[in-house]
Amino acid sequence: MEPKPEQNEWSSGVWAHLTDVRRRSPLVQCITNFVSMDLVANTLLSAGASPAMVHSVVEIPDFTPHIHALSINVGTLTPEWLPSMKAAAEVASQLGKPWVLDPAAVSCSGFRLKSCLELIGLKPTVIKGNGSEIIALSSASPGQTKGADSSHESTDAIEAAKSLALTSGAVVAVSGAADIVTDGNQVIGVHNGTKMMQKITATGCSLAGLIAAFLAIDSSRPLEATVSAMSVFGIAGELGEALANGPASLRMHLIDSLYGLDETTVRSRVNITRFG
Ligand SMILES: Nc1ncnc2c1ncn2[C@@H]1O[C@H](COP(=O)(O)OP(=O)(O)O)[C@@H](O)[C@H]1O
Protein backbone atom coordinates (compact mmCIF):
# COMPACT_ATOMS: atom_id res chain seq x y z
CA MET A 1 0.00 0.00 0.00
CA GLU A 2 1.28 3.50 -0.87
CA PRO A 3 1.86 5.70 2.19
CA LYS A 4 -0.53 8.64 2.63
CA PRO A 5 0.90 11.96 1.33
CA GLU A 6 1.25 13.29 4.88
CA GLN A 7 3.20 10.20 5.91
CA ASN A 8 5.55 10.82 2.99
CA GLU A 9 6.13 14.35 4.19
CA TRP A 10 7.01 13.17 7.69
CA SER A 11 9.33 10.48 6.29
CA SER A 12 11.22 13.02 4.21
CA GLY A 13 11.52 15.30 7.22
CA VAL A 14 12.80 12.53 9.49
CA TRP A 15 15.42 11.42 6.98
CA ALA A 16 16.49 15.03 6.26
CA HIS A 17 16.94 15.68 9.98
CA LEU A 18 19.01 12.55 10.54
CA THR A 19 21.16 13.33 7.50
CA ASP A 20 21.77 16.83 8.83
CA VAL A 21 22.75 15.57 12.29
CA ARG A 22 25.24 13.19 10.66
CA ARG A 23 26.62 15.95 8.40
CA ARG A 24 26.88 18.72 11.00
CA SER A 25 27.66 16.62 14.08
CA PRO A 26 26.31 19.13 16.62
CA LEU A 27 28.02 19.49 19.99
CA VAL A 28 25.52 18.52 22.67
CA GLN A 29 26.25 19.28 26.32
CA CYS A 30 24.59 16.78 28.63
CA ILE A 31 24.10 17.30 32.33
CA THR A 32 22.53 13.95 33.01
CA ASN A 33 22.21 11.39 35.77
CA PHE A 34 24.90 8.88 36.72
CA VAL A 35 22.82 5.94 35.46
CA SER A 36 22.50 7.30 31.94
CA MET A 37 25.79 8.99 31.06
CA ASP A 38 27.16 6.09 29.05
CA LEU A 39 24.03 5.30 27.04
CA VAL A 40 23.25 8.96 26.34
CA ALA A 41 26.77 9.57 25.02
CA ASN A 42 26.74 6.41 22.90
CA THR A 43 23.30 7.22 21.49
CA LEU A 44 24.49 10.66 20.42
CA LEU A 45 27.68 9.28 18.86
CA SER A 46 25.77 6.61 16.93
CA ALA A 47 23.41 9.25 15.57
CA GLY A 48 26.37 11.32 14.39
CA ALA A 49 26.31 14.00 17.09
CA SER A 50 29.11 14.95 19.46
CA PRO A 51 28.27 14.53 23.17
CA ALA A 52 30.06 16.25 26.06
CA MET A 53 29.18 15.36 29.65
CA VAL A 54 30.29 18.64 31.21
CA HIS A 55 28.53 19.35 34.49
CA SER A 56 30.79 21.31 36.82
CA VAL A 57 29.42 24.77 37.55
CA VAL A 58 32.92 26.26 37.21
CA GLU A 59 33.21 25.08 33.59
CA ILE A 60 29.87 26.34 32.30
CA PRO A 61 30.89 29.96 31.54
CA ASP A 62 33.75 28.71 29.35
CA PHE A 63 32.08 25.73 27.72
CA THR A 64 28.35 26.32 27.30
CA PRO A 65 28.71 29.30 24.90
CA HIS A 66 30.33 26.88 22.41
CA ILE A 67 27.66 24.17 22.39
CA HIS A 68 24.93 23.72 19.79
CA ALA A 69 22.35 22.29 22.22
CA LEU A 70 21.98 21.23 25.86
CA SER A 71 20.20 18.36 27.57
CA ILE A 72 19.47 18.51 31.31
CA ASN A 73 18.18 15.45 33.18
CA VAL A 74 17.43 15.50 36.91
CA GLY A 75 17.47 11.70 37.40
CA THR A 76 20.06 11.74 40.22
CA LEU A 77 19.62 15.34 41.30
CA THR A 78 21.37 16.67 44.40
CA PRO A 79 21.51 20.25 45.76
CA GLU A 80 25.12 20.39 44.53
CA TRP A 81 24.13 19.73 40.90
CA LEU A 82 21.22 22.14 40.63
CA PRO A 83 23.34 25.33 40.28
CA SER A 84 25.18 23.78 37.29
CA MET A 85 21.90 22.95 35.61
CA LYS A 86 20.54 26.44 36.19
CA ALA A 87 23.75 28.11 35.04
CA ALA A 88 23.88 26.07 31.83
CA ALA A 89 20.18 26.62 31.13
CA GLU A 90 20.60 30.37 31.64
CA VAL A 91 23.54 30.57 29.24
CA ALA A 92 21.72 28.47 26.65
CA SER A 93 18.55 30.55 26.86
CA GLN A 94 20.44 33.86 26.77
CA LEU A 95 22.43 32.78 23.71
CA GLY A 96 19.41 31.33 21.91
CA LYS A 97 20.69 27.74 22.04
CA PRO A 98 18.00 25.05 22.23
CA TRP A 99 17.81 22.96 25.37
CA VAL A 100 15.83 19.99 26.63
CA LEU A 101 14.65 19.29 30.17
CA ASP A 102 14.05 15.65 31.15
CA PRO A 103 12.23 15.76 34.51
CA ALA A 104 13.25 12.19 35.33
CA ALA A 105 11.46 10.82 38.40
CA VAL A 106 10.11 14.29 39.20
CA SER A 107 7.60 12.91 41.71
CA CYS A 108 10.30 11.43 43.97
CA SER A 109 10.46 14.51 46.20
CA GLY A 110 9.32 18.07 46.72
CA PHE A 111 12.92 19.16 46.08
CA ARG A 112 12.94 17.54 42.65
CA LEU A 113 9.55 18.96 41.69
CA LYS A 114 10.49 22.48 42.81
CA SER A 115 13.82 22.25 40.96
CA CYS A 116 12.10 21.18 37.74
CA LEU A 117 9.59 24.01 37.99
CA GLU A 118 12.48 26.45 38.48
CA LEU A 119 14.26 25.00 35.45
CA ILE A 120 11.09 25.39 33.40
CA GLY A 121 11.20 29.07 34.35
CA LEU A 122 14.51 29.21 32.42
CA LYS A 123 12.65 28.42 29.21
CA PRO A 124 13.53 24.96 27.91
CA THR A 125 12.86 24.47 24.21
CA VAL A 126 11.50 20.98 24.85
CA ILE A 127 10.34 19.17 27.98
CA LYS A 128 10.57 15.39 27.49
CA GLY A 129 9.09 13.11 30.12
CA ASN A 130 7.07 9.94 30.46
CA GLY A 131 3.33 10.11 31.14
CA SER A 132 3.59 10.29 34.93
CA GLU A 133 6.31 12.94 34.83
CA ILE A 134 4.37 15.21 32.48
CA ILE A 135 1.16 14.85 34.52
CA ALA A 136 3.03 15.74 37.74
CA LEU A 137 4.75 18.75 36.18
CA SER A 138 1.63 20.04 34.55
CA SER A 139 -0.29 20.00 37.83
CA ALA A 140 2.80 21.04 39.84
CA SER A 141 2.01 18.24 42.30
CA PRO A 142 3.86 14.96 42.65
CA GLY A 143 1.06 12.37 42.90
CA GLN A 144 2.12 8.75 43.41
CA THR A 145 5.63 7.83 42.37
CA LYS A 146 7.14 4.79 40.73
CA GLY A 147 10.49 6.54 40.56
CA ALA A 148 11.86 6.79 37.04
CA ASP A 149 9.18 4.53 35.53
CA SER A 150 5.76 5.69 34.43
CA SER A 151 2.50 4.49 35.92
CA HIS A 152 0.53 6.16 33.14
CA GLU A 153 0.14 5.60 29.42
CA SER A 154 1.53 8.47 27.35
CA THR A 155 -1.97 9.05 25.94
CA ASP A 156 -3.26 9.66 29.52
CA ALA A 157 -1.01 12.72 29.52
CA ILE A 158 -2.19 14.46 26.33
CA GLU A 159 -4.21 17.17 28.07
CA ALA A 160 -1.49 17.67 30.69
CA ALA A 161 1.12 17.95 27.93
CA LYS A 162 -0.93 20.54 26.02
CA SER A 163 -1.47 22.57 29.14
CA LEU A 164 2.22 22.40 30.13
CA ALA A 165 3.22 23.46 26.61
CA LEU A 166 0.95 26.48 26.75
CA THR A 167 2.05 27.60 30.22
CA SER A 168 5.78 26.98 29.68
CA GLY A 169 6.17 27.94 26.02
CA ALA A 170 8.05 24.67 25.46
CA VAL A 171 7.25 21.84 23.10
CA VAL A 172 6.26 18.92 25.33
CA ALA A 173 7.18 15.35 24.40
CA VAL A 174 5.68 12.37 26.24
CA SER A 175 7.41 9.04 25.65
CA GLY A 176 5.59 5.71 25.76
CA ALA A 177 3.88 3.21 23.47
CA ALA A 178 2.92 6.20 21.33
CA ASP A 179 5.23 9.16 21.76
CA ILE A 180 3.18 12.35 21.95
CA VAL A 181 4.58 15.72 20.87
CA THR A 182 2.67 18.98 21.30
CA ASP A 183 3.18 22.72 21.22
CA GLY A 184 -0.19 23.17 22.93
CA ASN A 185 -2.08 23.32 19.65
CA GLN A 186 -0.87 20.56 17.35
CA VAL A 187 -0.66 17.05 18.82
CA ILE A 188 1.48 14.53 16.94
CA GLY A 189 1.78 10.80 17.69
CA VAL A 190 4.99 8.90 16.90
CA HIS A 191 4.26 5.18 16.80
CA ASN A 192 7.75 3.79 16.39
CA GLY A 193 9.56 1.87 19.13
CA THR A 194 9.18 -1.36 21.04
CA LYS A 195 7.96 -2.23 24.54
CA MET A 196 11.26 -3.85 25.46
CA MET A 197 12.93 -0.41 25.36
CA GLN A 198 11.31 0.16 28.77
CA LYS A 199 13.49 -2.67 30.12
CA ILE A 200 16.72 -0.83 29.36
CA THR A 201 17.51 1.90 31.85
CA ALA A 202 18.23 5.31 30.36
CA THR A 203 16.46 4.92 27.02
CA GLY A 204 14.26 7.88 27.99
CA CYS A 205 17.34 9.93 28.98
CA SER A 206 19.04 8.99 25.71
CA LEU A 207 15.98 10.08 23.78
CA ALA A 208 16.16 13.48 25.51
CA GLY A 209 19.80 13.82 24.43
CA LEU A 210 18.90 12.82 20.88
CA ILE A 211 16.11 15.41 20.78
CA ALA A 212 18.70 18.05 21.75
CA ALA A 213 20.89 16.97 18.80
CA PHE A 214 17.95 17.27 16.39
CA LEU A 215 17.01 20.67 17.82
CA ALA A 216 20.58 21.80 17.24
CA ILE A 217 20.19 21.40 13.50
CA ASP A 218 16.61 22.75 13.23
CA SER A 219 16.06 25.02 16.22
CA SER A 220 13.37 27.10 14.52
CA ARG A 221 11.10 24.02 14.18
CA PRO A 222 11.25 22.37 17.62
CA LEU A 223 8.07 20.32 17.15
CA GLU A 224 9.25 18.79 13.87
CA ALA A 225 12.80 18.18 15.16
CA THR A 226 11.42 16.43 18.25
CA VAL A 227 9.08 14.25 16.21
CA SER A 228 11.99 13.22 13.97
CA ALA A 229 14.27 12.33 16.89
CA MET A 230 11.55 10.21 18.50
CA SER A 231 10.82 8.39 15.26
CA VAL A 232 14.51 7.69 14.57
CA PHE A 233 15.10 6.35 18.09
CA GLY A 234 11.99 4.19 17.88
CA ILE A 235 12.99 2.77 14.49
CA ALA A 236 16.44 1.89 15.89
CA GLY A 237 14.65 0.08 18.74
CA GLU A 238 12.45 -1.86 16.31
CA LEU A 239 15.42 -2.97 14.23
CA GLY A 240 17.43 -3.75 17.36
CA GLU A 241 14.70 -5.92 18.81
CA ALA A 242 14.68 -8.11 15.71
CA LEU A 243 18.33 -8.96 16.45
CA ALA A 244 18.12 -9.14 20.26
CA ASN A 245 17.58 -11.93 22.78
CA GLY A 246 16.55 -9.60 25.58
CA PRO A 247 17.19 -6.13 27.02
CA ALA A 248 20.97 -6.42 27.30
CA SER A 249 21.45 -7.35 23.66
CA LEU A 250 18.75 -4.87 22.62
CA ARG A 251 20.89 -2.15 24.20
CA MET A 252 23.77 -3.12 21.92
CA HIS A 253 21.65 -3.66 18.80
CA LEU A 254 19.75 -0.40 19.32
CA ILE A 255 23.03 1.52 19.18
CA ASP A 256 24.23 -0.46 16.14
CA SER A 257 20.90 0.02 14.37
CA LEU A 258 20.89 3.76 15.02
CA TYR A 259 24.40 3.98 13.58
CA GLY A 260 23.45 2.01 10.46
CA LEU A 261 20.07 3.55 9.58
CA ASP A 262 19.67 4.06 5.84
CA GLU A 263 17.17 6.04 3.81
CA THR A 264 15.05 3.12 2.61
CA THR A 265 14.65 1.75 6.12
CA VAL A 266 13.81 5.12 7.64
CA ARG A 267 11.31 6.03 4.94
CA SER A 268 9.52 2.68 5.13
CA ARG A 269 9.30 2.59 8.94
CA VAL A 270 8.37 6.15 9.96
CA ASN A 271 4.95 5.91 11.64
CA ILE A 272 3.63 9.35 12.56
CA THR A 273 0.03 10.56 12.84
CA ARG A 274 -1.81 13.65 13.90
CA PHE A 275 -4.08 13.35 16.97
CA GLY A 276 -7.41 15.15 16.84
N1 LIG B 1 5.15 0.21 24.94
C1 LIG B 1 6.05 0.78 24.13
N2 LIG B 1 6.02 0.53 22.80
C2 LIG B 1 6.92 1.09 21.96
N3 LIG B 1 7.93 1.91 22.38
C3 LIG B 1 8.02 2.21 23.69
C4 LIG B 1 7.09 1.66 24.63
N4 LIG B 1 7.42 2.13 25.86
C5 LIG B 1 8.50 2.93 25.68
N5 LIG B 1 8.85 2.97 24.38
C6 LIG B 1 9.98 3.73 23.82
O1 LIG B 1 11.05 3.65 24.73
C7 LIG B 1 11.79 4.88 24.75
C8 LIG B 1 11.89 5.36 26.19
O2 LIG B 1 10.62 5.77 26.60
P1 LIG B 1 10.08 5.61 28.09
O3 LIG B 1 10.27 4.20 28.56
O4 LIG B 1 8.70 6.15 28.13
O5 LIG B 1 11.03 6.62 28.84
P2 LIG B 1 11.42 6.68 30.36
O6 LIG B 1 12.48 5.63 30.46
O7 LIG B 1 11.92 8.04 30.53
O8 LIG B 1 10.20 6.36 31.17
C9 LIG B 1 11.05 5.82 23.82
O9 LIG B 1 11.71 5.81 22.56
C10 LIG B 1 9.66 5.20 23.68
O10 LIG B 1 9.06 5.46 22.44
Ligand SMILES: Cc1ncsc1CCOP(=O)(O)O
Ligand atom coordinates in the same frame (compact mmCIF):
# COMPACT_ATOMS: atom_id res chain seq x y z
C1 LIG C 1 16.80 4.23 37.28
C2 LIG C 1 17.09 5.66 37.48
N1 LIG C 1 17.07 6.20 38.73
C3 LIG C 1 17.35 7.48 38.73
S1 LIG C 1 17.67 8.10 37.20
C4 LIG C 1 17.41 6.58 36.51
C5 LIG C 1 17.52 6.36 35.05
C6 LIG C 1 16.21 6.61 34.41
O1 LIG C 1 16.34 6.54 33.01
P1 LIG C 1 15.09 6.51 32.05
O2 LIG C 1 14.14 7.55 32.50
O3 LIG C 1 15.67 6.83 30.73
O4 LIG C 1 14.54 5.11 32.14
Ligand SMILES: [Mg+2]
Ligand atom coordinates in the same frame (compact mmCIF):
# COMPACT_ATOMS: atom_id res chain seq x y z
MG1 LIG D 1 12.89 9.02 31.90
